[in-house]
Amino acid sequence: MILLNDFKRQYSSIKDQIQNAVDAVGESGWLILGKEVQVFEETIQRMLQCQYAIGCASGLDALELAMRALDVKSGDKILTTPLSAFATTLAILRIGAKPVFVDVDATGLIELNQCDAVLKQDPNIKFMIPVHLYGHALNLTALRQLKQKYQIHIIEDCAQAICANSAGQPVGSVGDLAACSLYPTKNLGCFGDGGFVMTNNTVYAEKIKSLRDYGQTTKYEHTILGMNSRLDELQAAILNRALLPKLHEFTQRRKDIAKAYLQNINNPLIQLPEIPKDSDSVWHLFPTLSEDRDAFQTFLKQNDIQSAVHYPKLITDQAALTDVKDSYEIYGALDMAQKFARCELSLPLNPFLTDEEVSKVIKVCNQWKA
Ligand SMILES: *Cc1c(COP(=O)(O)O)cnc(C)c1O
Numbered sequence: 001m002i003l004l005n006d007f008k009r010q011y012s013s014i015k016d017q018i019q020n021a022v023d024a025v026g027e028s029g030w031l032i033l034g035k036e037v038q039v040f041e042e043t044i045q046r047m048l049q050c051q052y053a054i055g056c057a058s059g060l061d062a063l064e065l066a067m068r069a070l071d072v073k074s075g076d077k078i079l080t081t082p083l084s085a086f087a088t089t090l091a092i093l094r095i096g097a098k099p100v101f102v103d104v105d106a107t108g109l110i111e112l113n114q115c116d117a118v119l120k121q122d123p124n125i126k127f128m129i130p131v132h133l134y135g136h137a138l139n140l141t142a143l144r145q146l147k148q149k150y151q152i153h154i155i156e157d158c159a160q161a162i163c164a165n166s167a168g169q170p171v172g173s174v175g176d177l178a179a180c181s182l183y184p185t186k187n188l189g190c191f192g193d194g195g196f197v198m199t200n201n202t203v204y205a206e207k208i209k210s211l212r213d214y215g216q217t218t219k220y221e222h223t224i225l226g227m228n229s230r231l232d233e234l235q236a237a238i239l240n241r242a243l244l245p246k247l248h249e250f251t252q253r254r255k256d257i258a259k260a261y262l263q264n265i266n267n268p269l270i271q272l273p274e275i276p277k278d279s280d281s282v283w284h285l286f287p288t289l290s291e292d293r294d295a296f297q298t299f300l301k302q303n304d305i306q307s308a309v310h311y312p313k314l315i316t317d318q319a320a321l322t323d324v325k326d327s328y329e330i331y332g333a334l335d336m337a338q339k340f341a342r343c344e345l346s347l348p349l350n351p352f353l354t355d356e357e358v359s360k361v362i363k364v365c366n367q368w369k370a
Pocket residue numbers: 058059060061084085087088131157159160181182183193194195
């Protein structure tokens with residue numbers, strides 16, 4: 001089977017470095033918030049050109065910590081997308097804030113012209129959480145213009161797009177803060193759960209460092225109600241020694257595979273991904289669209305190729321929202337987002353695919369007939 005994610009191959013390629021990481025942490029005698037987390041944060045700061053990176057327990061928590069840094073209050077409206085991992089909206093709902101959804105464009109990312117229209121119409125919206133979905137970078141020039149025009153605070157959800165650029169600017173550089181996940185399937189995944197927040201604002205950074213550690217400023221001095229959302233030393237050590245050193249190589253391999261798919265899949269029944277203007281995408285996923293998606297998926301499976309739908313149900317159709325009165329708003333129709341829910345199918349794309357496997361995926365895609 002050609003897999004979407006291949007954690008066994010990943011492990012065998014970096015086994016020695018992982019064992020060194022475990023040894024280093026064990027021998028250091030320090031397991032929580034020590035040198036490894038600090039080195040990880042400094043590496044991210046250098047690599048992604050941000051002043052502060054703060055490790056935490058997950059991407060979901062990174063979003064919540066970022067909102068709490070901005071002092072988002074219960075009832076505040078937050079503009080966001082209905083097509084994403086559920087966590088994007090879950091973080092908003094956990095704060096007690098109210099997501100306002102607009103449609104996506106043909107790339108699957110939030111439609112920025114619609115965002116402009118809704119921000120114009122509703123001056124009560126002061127926050128936005130856009131998502132750099134599938135590894136594409138939203139148009140950051142347009143995003144910055146929205147931020148300035150409407151004086152809104154932005155948290156960029158970069159969980160799927162670490163190292164992606166828009167016209168040479170890294171994702172995460174426009175928002176007041178950016179949230180990233182280290183969930184194993186992500187382009188930079190650790191060996192379990194993890195995440196981090198990025199910001200250039202010292203006040204936000206200090207607040208997040210306190211919030212992730214019970215809200216303490218110094219030991220046993222609790223000035224705000226915090227949470228327990230720390231990145232483990234063990235995860236940080238594995239990231240530092242095994243995964244971060246490979247990130248650029250793995251990202252380049254993803255780009256090369258995506259390029260091969262884009263150049264060689266030429267079946268009129270399969271619509272290839274559209275890319276946002278100026279995006280240097282890092283191809284977390286390879287989202288195709290087909291009217292007969294389920295038949296396409298069955299055909300791939302018969303040929304030993306795994307695939308998956310991102311996402312089969314819009315966030316606005318999830319019972320966790322629809323069962324709670326007034327918990328969200330929708331602006332306009334969500335036709336394009338619904339099209340993705342109905343037609344999207346992601347092909348295998350991971351750094352461990354061999355050239356033969358990539359060729360097989362292309363061949364099988366081109367053989368499929370409805
Ligand atoms: C994975 C993901 C998250 C959540 O990250 P976790 O680490 O699983 O909590 C949030 N947003 C997006 C876009 C994601 O893909």
